[in-house]
Amino acid sequence: MPRYRRPTGTLDILPEDQPHWDHVRNRARHLAELAGFERIDVPMFEATEVFARSIGAGTDTVDKEMYTFTDKGGHSLTLRPEFTAGVMRAFIENGLHVRPRPLKLYSVGATFRYERPQAGRYRQFAQFNAEILGEQGADADVEIMMLVWDLYAGLGFQDLAFQLNSTGCPQCKPVYVSRLEAHYAGYPDTICKDCVRRLTLSPLRVLDCKAAQCQPVIGRAPHFLDYVCEECAEHFATLRDYLDLLGREYVVNHRLVRGLDYYTKTVFEVWAAGIGAQAAVCGGGRYDGLIELLGGPPTPGVGVGVGLERIILVMKSLNVPVPPLPAPRVFLAHLGTAARREAVRLANAFRGEDLATWMSFGDRRLRSQLREAGKRSADFVVILGEDELAQGVASVKEMATGDQVEVGLVNLIGWLKSRL
RNA sequence: GUGGGUGUAGCCUAAUGGUUAAGGCACCUGGUUGUGGCCCAGGAGACUGUGGGUUCAAAUCCCAUCACUCACCCCA
Known part of the structure; x- marks a missing residue:
């Protein structure tokens, strides 16, 4: 509530x-x-x-x-x-x-x-x-x-x-309306009270009435197209x-x-x-x-x-299919303060190159970050840890296959774009 | 404005009038150093729509009210 x-x-x-x-x-x-x-x-x-x-x-x-x-x-x-x-x-x-x-x-x-x-x-x-x-x-x-x-x-x-x-x-229209009114005048006690009201306010609307008692009257009503x-x-x-x-x-x-x-x-x-x-x-x-x-x-x-x-x-x-929501293509995972700092920089650079990127926030275990990447249907996870930072590379894991390779940070954007 | 149906966590559902309202999904965390899906464990999340009443005791019975829902009126 x-x-x-x-x-x-x-x-x-x-x-x-x-x-x-x-x-x-x-x-x-x-x-x-x-x-x-x-x-x-x-x-x-x-x-x-x-x-x-x-x-x-x-x-x-x-x-x-x-x-x-x-x-x-x-x-x-x-x-x-x-x-x-x-x-x-x-x-x-x-x-x-x-x-x-x-x-x-x-x-x-x-x-x-x-x-x-x-x-x-x-x-x-x-x-x-x-x-x-x-x-x-x-x-x-x-x-x-x-x-x-x-x-x-x-x-x-x-x-x-x-x-x-x-x-x-x-x-x-006035010709037809008067014909319609004349027709209804013949059934003063048959029609529903809504139709009585309609006849004065908006006469054509009686034709649209769904009350059972009005159906025979409507059935015999003149057709506009005849007038x-x-x-x-x-x-x-x-x-x-x-x-x-x-x-x-x-x-x-x-x-x-x-x-x-x-x-x-x-x-x-x-x-x-x-x-x-x-x-x-x-x-x-x-x-x-x-x-x-x-x-x-x-x-x-x-x-x-x-x-x-x-x-x-x-x-x-009808279960009509529609184009799905766009998913992030790249997930940025990181371990440690220095790596997170690099992730912040990369996330911005990726997006500047039109790569749909989801950056993991905060300080979480890699296992948890990968779980999230899976839930968010990312295609690639870029993993930044102390080892990678020291070498100037990132580990990139393709989620569909589980394959993982190291890619130099300077080549990352080109590498990802060629695969997405 | 009128009539019917329904109200229990974000969602779905359980609880002969009787402990602290239970389970599933989803969510979060963990399952020894940094690797997703499955599985396991744990956690958080509900003043049972609200207000009265009946009763020793109410999610449960009664009344009212509100909301949602379906239908009428009418329209997209």
């Missing part, structure tokens, strides 16, 4: 987990840069209004999940619950709309939502985020989708498929054509809606097994009105947010 514990919903990522994290982040960065995405880092907190405006009052994220605080200047600030809003603010504030279009941006970092933790859900969690700004065509949508697909495929995910739907545009306008229909058809062209699996999911208000046209998720009850490893879509809503020039956009913890959970459930 330690006195201090990490805050609820946070994670300590220990050294043994770092290979997974490095691998995922490196893959994501590599793929993003291959496609011409440039990195942007935005603050971990923003004026609360940035999120409240873009994500939308009435969404759970804004209403009950934000880490909001007042700073000493009396400003209401909020830890970012997602990336898109802050990136859009930065786009506007830095005048990025004058750059060649489209602009492709990616970010990696922590996001925060105040929720009850469970498998695959944390209060601080990491996201990889990518956006394409200034392009309205479905070819931008598909590029975003391919970016995440290639990430998952490259990490060894099986049975990939997109969940795909359209949430229309300001022209057709989208001509432009939205064409956009969706083009996107499907690209996905077919690329041979990527997708499921048109009429019940797929997203919890953020800013989405228009395309919405998608990728689901994977291995994260408990959670399935989504990413979520994204198009948000053509968002930048204008935040006070910028009308600029279409499409983007995706990827949950890194969830990816790692899936990788672990």
Whole structure:
């Protein structure tokens, strides 16, 4: 029972987990840069209004999940619950709309939502985020989708498929919503109380309800895709054509809606097994009105947010191999004060030559130092004792074979480098 | 915010209500002069999550609380 514990919903990522994290982040960065995405880092907190405006009052994220605080200047600030809003603010504030279009941006970092933790859900969690700004065509949508697909495929995910739907545009969305409301008006006593609430706050969300009593109503609900306008229909058809062209699996999911208000046209998720009850490893879509809503020039956009913890959970459930932690190649063992002094000098010289070196500290028996060298998986142990010092040499033991030779101190670095 | 499950060393586990809470892994030290892995010996490490209650006696029974965990809501 330690006195201090990490805050609820946070994670300590220990050294043994770092290979997974490095691998995922490196893959994501590599793929993003291959496609011409440039990195942007935005603050971990923003004026609360940035999120409240873009994500939308009435969404759970804004209403009950934000880490909001007042700073000493009396400003209401909020830890970012997602990336898109802050990136859009930065786009506007830095005048990025004058750059060649489209602009492709990616970010990696922590996001925060105040929720009850469970498998695959944390209060601080990491996201990889990518956006394409200034392009309205479905070819931008598909590029975003391919970016995440290639990430998952490259990490060894099986049975990939997109969940795909359209949430229309300001022209057709109201039409559909009123149809949906009319449909639900026919079942006032059948639906769950959450859906009653949803119908006034965020009507599309009723489609996502999991309560058993609501399933028949949802099953008979009208499909958004039957009510989208001509432009939205064409956009969706083009996107499907690209996905077919690329041979990527997708499921048109009429019940797929997203919890953020800013989405228009395309919405998608990728689901994977291995994260408990959670399935989504990413979520994204198009948000053509968002930048204008935040006070910028009308600029279409499409983007995706990827949950890194969830990816790692899936990788672990699939036993995906990752590059291991680098081990020290050379272990410096020493006997006696004079030898330790020489070891201090050598450790520094080795590292200056890019040799990964672990120096034994203190005054310990050789046996104990060799045990440690074994535990640390060193390839070579350089042994410095009085005999060696007197002759200007070191005994070098190769741990894998047990072979041991004497090497002149002046030749040590060259000798080691030729063998590592 | 709601509901279920679980709390014994860093990790895993043991202890019919009855001595000083036991073992394994991991850690540290030693096993004759300066040589790893195996083995042997020893050591350190726990106010049994916390607070009440029942009892002659509580890790064990009861209550509360906190934490963790899973699920709901919702989402990455």
